[in-house]
Amino acid sequence: MALFEARGLHLRFGDRVVLEDISLSFEAGSLSGIMGPNGAGKTTCFNVLTGRYRPERGRVLFDGQDITGLAPHRIARLGIARSFQMMNLFDDFSVFENVAVALPATRRRVADPVGRAYADPAVAAAAMAVLARVGLADMADQPAKSLPYGARRALEIAVALAAGPKLLFLDEPTAGLGSDGRARLARLIRSLKGQLTIVVIEHDMDFLFGLADEIAVIHWGQVIARGTPAALKANPWVMASKLGSAA
């Protein structure tokens, strides 16, 4: 059974249909992609999947539970983490602190969320373990604002991982990254594969083709194609495009 499933999502803003009958499902442990041209409705779709918008019709099921219309923080607590196109980090905190505050163990200390939490060796070890997973252990003491752009992306993923999610959504993770940064990010995401279920929303076809097990293509607020990268790449128009000739 799929870990996450969306059935017949329909959403409109005023007179406009922005999502028309979108159905998607993600198997546990898989790495899935959602791609589409700019303005195709990817982020809107993402916002429905992660609970920021409530669909007018349709259902979102996670781990056997109907989560349609649940508040985003409740969805997060069930084990779904998401990153944002605009990065949300505490710039004045260190890399370590950014992850430490996102750990459930820290979050439970309501009265003292940051202060002495790090003194707890278990918290420190958990934060360092998360940083090691994204390759930032060496930079633990640096302030977040001093990180290069690509490392900020990795830290953002670390913050999402700190909550111990079963499912991680990444929204346009390559935004603002050059080709080196993209390659490093692809390696990082690939290294997480199998540890949890990952869904990457991307405009960059090339990036997803090298990464995902299965991809859904969204345009006009609808799923216009889906399949494995190999199947999608076999499309004659993809082969004839810049991407196909480069691959």
Next chain:
Amino acid sequence: MTGAPGSAPLLVLDGVAKLYRRGLLARETAFRLDVDRAFAGRQIVGVLGPNGAGKTTLFEMIAGSNSPSRGQVRIAGQDIHRVRYRERDRLAIHYHQSYQVRRFRRTRPAFLMDRAASPYPLVHLFDEPQFNTQDGYIGFMLDFFRRLRDEDRLVFVCLHPTAPFQLDILAEICDRFLFVAGGAVAGFDRLADALADPAVRRYLGALADRGP
């Protein structure tokens, strides 16, 4: 009549005319479009024509966002201009490039209007979809048009071709063609027939000879 013999057409443009007039005292017609045609479902129709000829006006009248001056637009037997505004996209849906276009001038309260009889759009109108040969999305877009057709829907794809590959696309996916120009809508069963038409040739210029 382009419907299969004996089957009720999905879309009927029944004596439809749209007139725009200008001038306060000496009224003159600035724009006029007449169309009287019917279409079966399960087909893809390519729509060509110069800018300002009325391609988008035609799509708006089918989608119910622009009222005809006379005549009736019926989809699966329902007059779309009598259907509740919010439910018209259950009959026909109009996309301009990436976005759905809908702007209604509401003239009647919804409770006095009909409900749409379909849960999903039956007619899909793609108004100048952006085909970029560089990114490869074209292939998925064309497959999507075909999938809609295979699900018995009626698909219109409006293009203003500026490059030979756009004619190739039309030839590849369309079952028939409309040419909107000079206030009228001409129909062709094959792109080659359209490309042989003097008015279409004038419109396409050099492209007419480079077509498939």
